[in-house]
Amino acid sequence: MTLHLYSSLERKKREFIPLVPGEARIYVCGVTPYDVTHLGHAFSYVNFDVLRRYLMWKGLKVRYVQNVTDIDDDMIMVSKREGGRPIAQIRDENDAIFRADLDRLNVLRPTVYPFATDHIDAIIETTKRLLALGAAYEVDGDVFFEAQRFSDYGRLNGISIQELAKLDNPESKREEKKRGPLDFLLWQRCAPDEPSWPSPWCDGRPGWSIECTAMSQSHLGDQIDIHGGGSDLIFPHHENEIAQAESATGQSPFCGYWMHNGMLKLDGVKMSKSLGNLVLARNLMERFEPDHLRLYLLSEHYRSDADYREGSIEGLSSRYARLTKVCEEAEEDTEDSALWRVFEEAMDDDLDAPRALDLLDQAAGKVLNGGIGAATLRQALAVLGFAFADARGPARGSLEP
RNA sequence: GGCGCCGUGGCCAAGUGGUAAGGCAGAGGUCUGCAAAACCUUUAUCACCGGUUCGAAUCCGGUCGGCGCCUCCA
Incomplete structure (x- = not known):
């Protein structure tokens, strides 16, 4: 018997065959450290920890990358709310608590634990490349990925691009500037009081999803074996990652096995920060x-x-x-x-x-x-x-x- | 509305064609100075309707109900 893993892209279990025999390259979406983490995060990372340990036990050399998205709307929102507190400080504080929880749960530290803000150059390079290839376009400082030009867009979500386009504003920002409703930001202009980096298009900041592409390419190469994350990231985040990565590198598939963990519910309702129905791992570890x-x-x-x-x-x-x-x-x-x-x-x-x-x-x-x-x-x-x-x-x- | 998951004993849950694992809780018992622990025994017309089949919880169609995603989210 050999290891079979369920991949969300094909919606079935397939024998796990890594790109390079004896090695496994894994990228798991980490957290945005703007707030507390809860039991759902622990559920996800403990399970991916077991994936990693099991592969190692099978004799594979595992390279496990888990990112920290430390620049996005939520980080900025918290920073503003707290009187312009530095984002790095907010990140470090929440990340330390998060890590301490996972440490107590004996989750192995990632091989690489990259921060998005340390990869702005890579993000800009990837964005340039997508522009040069005609996969993206710029409008007044904002750079959009043109989803319609990626024929497989929607495949991970199990829906065609035509059907997707009928939905309401999958990516609601900058509606008036976009060529198509599914287009999404790779780079964006930001307000004067927000953190920004110089780029060929404007002093601005990354969109959402491009940072994961930049980080997985930087630390794992153009193609990876396993991409993990919560099922709530399938659309649009992971859909976008596939489109970006495969467009930028010309290599397909970007990822061999898409592994999505289920959502942890509390009394039948999905646990989420916005609903506030949270149970925290660290509180439970006071009792257990x-x-x-x-x-x-x-x-x-x-x-x-x-x-x-x-x-x-x-x-x-x-x-x-x-x-x-x-x-x-x-x-x-x-x-x-x-x-x-x-x-x-x-x-x-x-x-x-x-x-x-x-x-x-x-x-x-x-x-x-x-x-x-x-x-x-x-x-x-x-x-x-x-x-x-x-x-x-x-x-x-x-x-x- | 679209995509997807799910409805099995009080609760959780395995089981993907041959008449229903296991766990928790409950009840009874063995053991023990008492108790705890441990061990033994005990509880199911598998949401509903129809179909396929010699035979279905298991396959097909439909109905009802729950949940997730489609907006930031592990």
């Missing part, structure tokens, strides 16, 4: 061990819309106790090849961690009753990133990627 929270976050498949309810984590208490106990107490260091096989089978099936955990829990019960396989159990739990199983990571003092 980080590994216990990780167990919860891996108990729903990454692609499903998990629904958090009061009691969801408590419900896993006895499982958590069994798994930690087996790691602490099991003396006999025996392997269980059958357990390895079913574990790998579950994980090979689009990272079915919930199924894997069921299997490991059953095995833990047997080990605690005198069965064999403690070594396998511990190692498998380490692949899933549990610090109590000695998984390497920040929670065990290893900040190295």
Whole structure:
């Protein structure tokens, strides 16, 4: 059995075949650090952490890039609201809290953790290139990507460009200047009191989406194996990334496997900053061990819309106790090849961690009753990133990627 | 309106053609000085209607209901 991953572009599971045998290049959309992060972010990054660990366990050399979009409307909004507070300060403050949460959850630090504002040159270069190729056009300092000229636009969203164009203002800015309703900004003029950078078109700032293209190209090359992120980023963000990257490089596909995690809901409603229905990982970690929270976050498949309810984590208490106990107490260091096989089978099936955990829990019960396989159990739990199983990571003092 | 996901016992949930895993909660029990833990036992006409089939939770069509995306969002 080999690893099969579900890719949103084809809407099916495919065998994972990296561009370069033995290596995996992964880009995962990070956060915009203008505000708190919540359990939904933790759900996403813990699951991509498991993807990464599993690929490494399979023997692949993984390069994992996760960006920080530190210049956008929201960052500026917060800066203005707080009397012109420097954006770098807002970024660093929120990012430190975010990182501390992920560290406690034993999420491995990314191989590269780029900031958008450190890639303005690359953004300008990519924009120039898209202009030179005729994929973009400039209007009075603003540069737009012309979506209609990219025939595959809409494919990730499962909808044709003609259908998309019928919708209301997919990208609502600068409506009057655009050639087509789906065109989106690569570079934009900004207000005098907003952060800006010199460019051939105007002193301005990047649009949204171009920074991810610039960063993935800078750190992973023209084509990547896996692009991850929340399903809410599919449109327009990832749709735009495909259009930009493939237009700029002429290489297709830009990405082999599009992996989108489901949205975490709170009592049936999507958790989001705008609704304010947030549960924070750091608050939960006051009541539960980080590994216990990780167990919860891996108990729903990454692609499903998990629904958090009061009691969801408590419900896993006895499982958590069994798994930690087996790691602490099991003396006999025996392997269980059958357990390895079913574990790998579950994980090979689009990272079915919930199924894997069921299997490991059953095995833990047997080990605690005198069965064999403690070594396998511990190692498998380490692949899933549990610090109590000695998984390497920040929670065990290893900040190295 | 468009795209997509989903409706399985009190709750969560596996199961993609051969008469329903598991977990939590509940009930009963074993063990224990009591309790806890552990272990054992116990709970389902699979949203509804129609179709295909020897046979469907599982495939097809429809209905109802819930959710996500289509605007910033992991």
